[in-house]
Amino acid sequence: MWWQWIVERIALGLHIPDGFLHAPVALLWWLPTVIAVGIAARAARQSLDERAVPLMGVMAAFIFAAQMINVPIAGGTSGHLLGGVFAALVLGPWAGMVVMTSVIALQAILFQDGGIVAMGANIFNMGIATAAIGGWLARPLLIRNGVLTANRLWIAIVAAGAGWLSVMAAAALTSAQLVLSDLPAAIVFPAMLSVHAIIGIGEGLITAAAVVFLASTRPDLLQATPPSGPVMTRIAAIGVVIAAVITAFAPLASPDPDGLERVAEDAGFITRATDAPYQLLPDYTIPWLGETPLSTIIAGLVGVAVLIGLIWGMSRLLRTQPPARS
Amino acid sequence: MADTATAEPTAADDGRVKTWLALGFIFTLAWLPAGAWDALIMAALALWFVIGWKRIGLWMIWRRSLIAWPFALAALTLAIARPGAPVFQFTIGGQAITATDAGMVAAATVMAKSWLSVQAMLTLIATTHFSELLTALAALRLPPVLILILGMAYRYLFILQEEALRMLRARDSRSASIPGQPAGRNLFWRATITGRMVGTLFIRAYERSERIYAAMLARGYDGRPVTATQPPLRPTDYFALIGGGIVCVSLIVIAYI
Amino acid sequence: MLTITNLSYAYPDGTPALRGIDLVVAAGEKVALLGVNGAGKSTLLLHLNGTLRPASGAIVVDGLPVTAQNLRQIRARVGLVFQDPDDQLFSPTVFDDVAFGPLYMGLAPAEVDQRVQQALQAVGMTGYEQRPPHRLSLGQRKRVALATVLAMQPSLLALDEPSAGLDPRARRELSELLRTLPQTMLVSTHDLALVADVFPRSIVLAEGRVVADEATSSLLADHDRLWQYGLI
Ligand SMILES: Nc1ncnc2c1ncn2[C@@H]1O[C@H](COP(=O)(O)OP(=O)(O)OP(=O)(O)O)[C@@H](O)[C@H]1O
Ligand SMILES: [Mg+2]
Numbered sequence: 116m117w118w119q120w121i122v123e124r125i126a127l128g129l130h131i132p133d134g135f136l137h138a139p140v141a142l143l144w145w146l147p148t149v150i151a152v153g154i155a156a157r158a159a160r161q162s163l164d165e166r167a168v169p170l171m172g173v174m175a176a177f178i179f180a181a182q183m184i185n186v187p188i189a190g191g192t193s194g195h196l197l198g199g200v201f202a203a204l205v206l207g208p209w210a211g212m213v214v215m216t217s218v219i220a221l222q223a224i225l226f227q228d229g230g231i232v233a234m235g236a237n238i239f240n241m242g243i244a245t246a247a248i249g250g251w252l253a254r255p256l257l258i259r260n261g262v263l264t265a266n267r268l269w270i271a272i273v274a275a276g277a278g279w280l281s282v283m284a285a286a287a288l289t290s291a292q293l294v295l296s297d298l299p300a301a302i303v304f305p306a307m308l309s310v311h312a313i314i315g316i317g318e319g320l321i322t323a324a325a326v327v328f329l330a331s332t333r334p335d336l337l338q339a340t341p342p343s344g345p346v347m348t349r350i351a352a353i354g355v356v357i358a359a360v361i362t363a364f365a366p367l368a369s370p371d372p373d374g375l376e377r378v379a380e381d382a383g384f385i386t387r388a389t390d391a392p393y394q395l396l397p398d399y400t401i402p403w404l405g406e407t408p409l410s411t412i413i414a415g416l417v418g419v420a421v422l423i424g425l426i427w428g429m430s431r432l433l434r435t436q437p438p439a440r441s
Numbered sequence: 442m443a444d445t446a447t448a449e450p451t452a453a454d455d456g457r458v459k460t461w462l463a464l465g466f467i468f469t470l471a472w473l474p475a476g477a478w479d480a481l482i483m484a485a486l487a488l489w490f491v492i493g494w495k496r497i498g499l500w501m502i503w504r505r506s507l508i509a510w511p512f513a514l515a516a517l518t519l520a521i522a523r524p525g526a527p528v529f530q531f532t533i534g535g536q537a538i539t540a541t542d543a544g545m546v547a548a549a550t551v552m553a554k555s556w557l558s559v560q561a562m563l564t565l566i567a568t569t570h571f572s573e574l575l576t577a578l579a580a581l582r583l584p585p586v587l588i589l590i591l592g593m594a595y596r597y598l599f600i601l602q603e604e605a606l607r608m609l610r611a612r613d614s615r616s617a618s619i620p621g622q623p624a625g626r627n628l629f630w631r632a633t634i635t636g637r638m639v640g641t642l643f644i645r646a647y648e649r650s651e652r653i654y655a656a657m658l659a660r661g662y663d664g665r666p667v668t669a670t671q672p673p674l675r676p677t678d679y680f681a682l683i684g685g686g687i688v689c690v691s692l693i694v695i696a697y698i
Numbered sequence: 699m700l701t702i703t704n705l706s707y708a709y710p711d712g713t714p715a716l717r718g719i720d721l722v723v724a725a726g727e728k729v730a731l732l733g734v735n736g737a738g739k740s741t742l743l744l745h746l747n748g749t750l751r752p753a754s755g756a757i758v759v760d761g762l763p764v765t766a767q768n769l770r771q772i773r774a775r776v777g778l779v780f781q782d783p784d785d786q787l788f789s790p791t792v793f794d795d796v797a798f799g800p801l802y803m804g805l806a807p808a809e810v811d812q813r814v815q816q817a818l819q820a821v822g823m824t825g826y827e828q829r830p831p832h833r834l835s836l837g838q839r840k841r842v843a844l845a846t847v848l849a850m851q852p853s854l855l856a857l858d859e860p861s862a863g864l865d866p867r868a869r870r871e872l873s874e875l876l877r878t879l880p881q882t883m884l885v886s887t888h889d890l891a892l893v894a895d896v897f898p899r900s901i902v903l904a905e906g907r908v909v910a911d912e913a914t915s916s917l918l919a920d921h922d923r924l925w926q927y928g929l930i
Binding site for chain 2: 176
């Protein structure tokens with residue numbers, strides 16, 4: 116049915132087309148993407164040596180195909196896999212990033228799913244961030260010293276959680292970029308995050324089932340790629356910081372940095388939405404600094420710091436309490 | 442789809458030139474400010490002129506460009522987000538919502554830029570083989586490994602999609618319901634089945650990559666990317682690049698003066 | 699039981715595969731579908747459960763037209779086995795695959811178990827429940843593929859070359875099984891021994907058209923026409 120097609124395309128609304136992002140925003144997001152993909156391509160080649168090309172090439176084609184395998188939800192709509200967490204869980208974070216980058220590039224080039232100028236942002240949201248969550252957050256919780264935990268339930272929980280989180284992270288990043296490009300935060304954030312909170316459930320369930328299945332049939336595949344050492348993690352941390360800085364400073368480049376919220380107030384609409392629970396920092400500004408770009412930047416930095424802290428704390432917490440092995 | 446590309450009309454044009462021009466055009470569009478109608482109209486005319494000149498078929502491009510419009514709905518939110526003179530008002534759930542003139546201009550600009558960018562990409566892939574695209578990207582200094590991976594992905598893309606499609610077909614064929622009995626159990630079960638299909642497809646793909654690797658080794662592959670040397674650009678190619686560059690620069694100039 | 703009127707179909711790439719098929723099969727009838735490679739046999743069978751949608755024409759199974767609305771019910775009635783068993787088997791184990799149809803229909807676990815056992819026994823694959831399908835031999839996979847639809851107890855079996863790749867004894871057993879199954883059958887095959895054994899009626903396709911529809915005995919006796927149709 117034609118409307119299902121539309122619903123699905125909107126639900127897949129993580130592929131930002133060209134035209135939506137302000138040029139400076141789009142170009143700035145190319146920066147962390149290029150750095151991350153550059154490191155990832157090198158690291159993946161080192162750990163996989165000559166197998167890198169056939170393995171990652173076919174895996175990119177696989178993710179592409181796997182995104183077609185839908186799970187019927189209700190009323191003719193269905194959920195699809197994004198695949199970043201799955202790719203990073205089975206191939207490791209770096210190879211996962213390279214694979215997802217190839218997928219997103221091919222989608223933009225061949226099927227106009229996502230734009231060209233916006234590709235830097237799209238790769239970061241759907242490829243780098245998701246693979247980072249799968250490879251640096253979930254993978255260490257499942258595979259220790261190259262050995263996969265035997266607890267299936269634990270595998271399912273971690274994979275499902277990471278799958279859901281990855282979709283939310285991608286949606287949040289996408290929303291942030293759209294908002295930096297003057298789309299109304301009061302609509303974009305609640306709409307994107309609530310829709311993807313549901314879509315993420317599909318991602319989580321499919322990822323969990325696929326990983327549990329692999330754990331029971333071919334655990335060797337999950338353990339094959341070497342674990343990422345502390346050096347990799349440090350590089351990754353640098354990448355995250357760069358991304359954070361860019362998120363924060365993009366408002367300077369944006370022609371109308373504090374426009375959104377002011378507009379909302381000027382026009383006198385969605386007054387209720389501004390005190391929505393999503394609004395961690397009211398109006399994205401620090402109250403005592405007033406509505407200046409500086410205040411927006413600091414607000415952005417605080418938000419990113421909170422997010423990093425949450426992820427770090429969570430992984431520490433989970434690591435110090437190893438799950439009971441069954 | 443790219444594999445049904447009609448390469449004949451422009452086969453003589455260098456793939457690198459076409460790719461760079463298309464990318465340059467799309468990057469230029471990204472810089473046009475809201476309400477730059479004269480520049481946008483000129484850009485559209487320039488693009489459509491090329492489409493007509495190279496006999497690509499404007500209708501075909503427009504039909505395929507429909508793919509972009511669902512997301513364009515999101516641009517409508519711009520209409521109510523910008524300060525300006527109110528144009529019309531409506532209420533949703535007790536909320537009065539006002540569309541402003543500046544907002545509508547911004548929304549229309551985004552849609553126009555989005556639509557033109559998609560058309561430029563469609564024009565490019567309708568006339569350029571994927572291998573030429575890769576050559577063009579390689580000349581832009583993308584890491585050779587990435588180029589090889591993209592090429593490999595493209596090679597197996599349709600094969601694996603076909604495989605996924607057949608799995609879906611098999612599942613649908615046995616997704617039956619008998620009257621008076623709720624079908625499909627629950628979402629959790631269906632997601633499990635789907636996840637296992639993904640896992641099965643993954644194993645098949647993984648094993649295929651191992652066979653490919655063995656076949657590559659058998660033919661002397663040692664992990665070093667082999668990049669074909671590229672023929673030098675011809676004078677006509679330079680003319681095309683210079684012409685395209687002039688168009689892009691003038692679009693920017695028109696938009697900002 | 700099965701009525702096909704003026705069915706035509708062309709693949710998306712433009713290849714015309716069926717050109718005006720008319721066909722009536724009565725309940726309980728067992729019909730062989732013959733024809734050279736590319737004649738359109740698989741394409742026709744894929745229409746029976748709505749996997750492919752006709753460009754024109756209509757298909758009615760058991761009084762129920764094959765349309766988008768009826769698809770789920772049609773699929774409970776038509777058991778379609780694909781030519782390539784790898785297309786049919788998508789689950790991690792043989793058990794999961796055979797159980798998928800009954801589970802989806804919402805049957806109780808005990809009933810599902812019983813149906814899986816019955817179906818596997820019918821095709822002689824008892825004991826392979828926990829094996830992954832992609833680790834089986836081609837002939838074994840073909841038998842499991844047949845079991846996956848038998849477990850759904852459809853009223854019409856549409857089998858695409860069920861005997862291809864089977865060893866002689868497995869063919870004999872398949873032939874025996876098809877003879878004893880009560881379902882209406884439309885079975886595409888190149889195996890004339892199987893046709894003579896199981897199917898009283900034969901239909902020959904050529905370039906997407908029905909060129910012969912008659913008693914198997916009379917067709918098999920006509921050496922010239924068999925030659926002309928490319929069947930020998
Ligand atoms: N997916 C497809 N896309 C395009 N054309 C196809 C496709 N599948 C089959 N065809 C074409 O449709 C025609 C009928 O094919 P079909 O598979 O129905 O033949 P068949 O009688 O089953 O042959 P075989 O005995 O080899 O199985 C052939 O000309 C074939 O090339
Ligand atoms: Mg066939």
